[in-house]
Amino acid sequence: MSLRCMLILMIAGMPFIASAQEPLQPFAVQADSIERSLTGAPGDPARGKALIEDRQRSLCMLCHTGPFADPRLQGDLAPDLAGIGARLSEGQIRLRIVDMKRVVPSTIMPSYYRVDGLRRVAPAWRGKPILAAAEIEDLVAYLTTLKD
């Protein structure tokens, strides 16, 4: 499957989201990236750094290493995120957090902004994305600053 020549337009915002939540923002995937901010506004890199280091909420450090606090608590199941802002564009980073499965279908990286196609989700999490749109934008803003 070629990603380069593929243009997928995906409208999220699934009808069965529990009414209490904000619906998923629609987003457009072009090749292997999402160019526009999910919220329409740029995120905050400082909040993004704090979020990545909050293992319970973002879970990133369960799998990834990177230039973050407490290296002993970082897993080794995924690529190092040092220099990720030099390797990938902002839009590419955004798609990888939103839904890594569109880039690597067999990946173990959870799709952070997707609520369909899942099985046996515990009631507390059902119909909710792992992170909210604004939180993902904070992560994107932070990761694009990791240039080396």
Add this chain to the structure above:
Amino acid sequence: MRGWLSLLAIGLLLAAADSNAIEEQPKLSGLEFVSPETRSLQADDASNPGMLWVLRGEQLWQEPAGRSQASCASCHGEARQSMRGVALRYPAFDAGAGQPIDLKGRINRCRTDNQDAPALEHESEELLALTTYVAHQSRGMSVPPVEDERLRSVIEQGESLFRERIGQLDLSCAACHDDRWGQRLGSSPIPQAHPTAYPLYRLEWQTVGSLQRRLRNCMIGVRAEPFAYGSPEFIALELYLMQRAEGLPVETPGVRP
């Protein structure tokens, strides 16, 4: 056409390699992945906290219970002889019920049917103590192959549960325990998920817990709704894990972080 066929062949090869993942690798007890301190806790009966449950189980074994006022010992005598190797056969096919039953379920069946006593709660101290005591009688003996043909389809069901992606994080047991054992999830090394040390003392629990409690922890970890204690799904998973651990020795009571 030729291209398709060779793609298909490669696909089949990969699938075969994948499903044999654990068989082609050395089988290692979860004990191999814990710290030296935790290892030595397990190794020495005087310091292994799980031994308290073994002792409690030994008392319960002798105690009359229920309307029959029979004890386990009234029927089974000396556990050191009568229960030796028994844990290796569980989960087993229960012909009366027409379905598989695990060791805990079997012990509870003896309570209700033979002692005429109320069933014990799944994670109650009493049931954990009796199960730990009985499993301990097989310590050091290796898990034999499963030979009962009636269990074939249950093993298959267990395997497909093991490979199914579940929960908000959309991960399967196999993704961690077949494909990534030995690597680290955060600071925890991922073990191969062998069931041979259960019930075991987990430092995080500060108590002894069952294999199903451990499985619930992994399911909650991927934000899935865990199966109910004693459910057919858990018994199928237990049985799959047991045949996957063939050849490994029983360690009960194990100690884990």
